[in-house]
Amino acid sequence: MRIFDVSFTGGMERTSCIRSFRFDCAEKIDFLPGQFLKLIFDEAAPENGELNKYLSFSCSPHRGYIEVTKKLTGSRFSLRLQALKTGEKVKLQAPMGRCTLHPEYSxxxxxxxxxxxxxxxxxxxxxxxxxxxxxxxxxxxxxxxxxxxxxxxxxxxxxxxxxxxxxxxxxxxxxxxxxxxxxxxxxxxxxxxxxxxxxxxxxxxxxxxxxxxxxxxxxxxxxxxxxxxxxxxxxx
The missing domain is CATH 3.40.50.80 (Nucleotide-binding domain of ferredoxin-NADP reductase (FNR) module)
Structure with missing residues (x-):
């Protein structure tokens, strides 16, 4: 598990209240299907649960981007996500989670x-x-x-x-x-x-x-x- 610098590339509406957010990373982030990450908006206070939250990867590892998807609730975290500008850099910590898919599952x-x-x-x-x-x-x-x-x-x-x-x-x-x-x-x-x-x-x-x-x-x-x-x- 490491901290990565990523750049926001754009969003995609999934429903009227759910939106996906995509990021590019200069380094490849190796994760397994089903894992999650921590998106960090408050670097000075890693324990700040209002602005640093866990989100699942909503894309396959083979994609050329990182995607997370959030229900927009009006919280500080949701508003910060919605305010992201194209090219803006943020940090994320990944990968996390052991609830993952394996090829032997038939x-x-x-x-x-x-x-x-x-x-x-x-x-x-x-x-x-x-x-x-x-x-x-x-x-x-x-x-x-x-x-x-x-x-x-x-x-x-x-x-x-x-x-x-x-x-x-x-x-x-x-x-x-x-x-x-x-x-x-x-x-x-x-x-x-x-x-x-x-x-x-x-x-x-x-x-x-x-x-x-x-x-x-x-x-x-x-x-x-x-x-x-x-x-x-x-x-x-």
Missing amino acids: RVGFICGGIGITPVISMIDYMAYKGFPADAVLFYSNRTAEETAFKRDLDLWKTDNGRLKVHYAVTDCRPPEEGCFYGRIDRAFIEERDPLFKERTVFIFGPPVMVTEMRGICSQIGCLGSNIKSEGFTGY
């Missing part, structure tokens, strides 16, 4: 909520690039259909790769699209769509309460504890 399951999709994007992007033969399924929950980030990318990957299945769930209002489930992800939702889910290596990302609940559901389904890998997203 059957993979992803369960994520909200901005917890970001490490999954890194993994699926990498799987597509490498041509992994893994059978993969994603269960992705949001409060509304409009908050579903990266949907266009996911639908393209799903179309291009018959071994990737994606199931969307919306909790707060009825989704306008066919194929998007209204309700919460639960045991029945998973088993109806993937009867052999218990055989998968499962990655769970999202708010801590959701992660705890999903770990319990995976255990009920019969997933081995050693095959359940998770990270809770806090402070955003």
Whole structure:
């Protein structure tokens, strides 16, 4: 893990409240799909949790840039991100995290909520690039259909790769699209769509309460504890 100097190259709107931010680095940052970094705006006070925050890589390691994605909440950190100018230099610390994708995983399951999709994007992007033969399924929950980030990318990957299945769930209002489930992800939702889910290596990302609940559901389904890998997203 090191501190790198990076330059901001631009942003990309994912939804009305979620935006991606891309950076160039003179040195190659070696990270694994699923890892995260610490973006540092207050160098003088590394412990400043308001301006120095952890964000997952939302791109595959093979990309020629570094990308992170953030739900914009009006916090000091969000406002600082939004104020970045093209060419502006910032520091980041990376890589971190052990919840990573490995090529020996032949059957993979992803369960994520909200901005917890970001490490999954890194993994699926990498799987597509490498041509992994893994059978993969994603269960992705949001409060509304409009908050579903990266949907266009996911639908393209799903179309291009018959071994990737994606199931969307919306909790707060009825989704306008066919194929998007209204309700919460639960045991029945998973088993109806993937009867052999218990055989998968499962990655769970999202708010801590959701992660705890999903770990319990995976255990009920019969997933081995050693095959359940998770990270809770806090402070955003």
